[in-house]
Amino acid sequence: MKTLTLSTLAAIGALLASSFSFADNHKLDQLLTSCAACHGGAGVSANPLWPNLAGQNDRYLADQLRAYRSGERINALMSGQAKNLSDGEIDALAAHYSQLPPAAAAGGELNEAGAHVRGRCISCHGIEGKPVNAEWPILAGQNAAYLKQQLMAFKSGERQGSLMNVVAAELTDSQIANVAEYFSQQQP
Structure with missing residues (x-):
């Protein structure tokens, strides 16, 4: 039986590591393709009812995927x-989107009414x-x-978040629309 040298073992280890890395990268590419259908290839959604992910806090994104x-x-x-994502896949997706350049702020005249609501x-x-x-x-540019x-x-109450439920309940529908527009106009 032939014994393996340390350099041969290192080469085999590097080959195995690269194959796992390739598989992980391939899986991430597949996941990103799926995400892009709604959130855009660059993490900026074409549908205004869906969030932009580009430039978002990675921890927030990971927490939300785990909550889903x-x-x-x-x-x-x-x-x-999200139901079949592993923790590693969630972390990789969150890290990827957090590193992309964020969406540009919405244009138009600054919503001053929203500026007054944002104090909350x-x-x-x-x-x-x-x-x-x-x-x-991050709300800026969303x-x-x-x-x-x-x-x-x-x-x-459809969405739960103890503090957010209290804050949102205190706002009128008009204040909600104004503050949403105000934050969309902020440069991320």
Whole structure:
């Protein structure tokens, strides 16, 4: 029986590692193709009711995917997409999208009414929609329609988040629309 040298073992180990890396990269490419159908190839959604993922906090994205996977957060499409993701796949997707350049801010005249409502939001999401805690979403440059939809879901209790349910319940529908537009106009 022939003994293997240390350099031969190292070469075999490198070959195996590269094949696992290829498989992981191939799986990530498949997942990204699936995500791109709704969130765009660059993480910027063409549908204003779906969130932009590009430039979002990686920890927030990972937490949301895990919430979809566990059923804690429910969305017919996203729950189905997330149910079979491993923790490693979730982390890889979150890291990928967090490193992409964020969507551009919405144009138009700044929604001053929304600027006055944002006082309730800035302690968590920052003055310009950029939180200091990676567990919270970046609101700057997000689609206004998506932000409005989520705030309305928190207000109705359809979406759960103890603090967000309280804050959203205190806002009128008009204030929700204004603050959503305001944050969409902030440069990410």
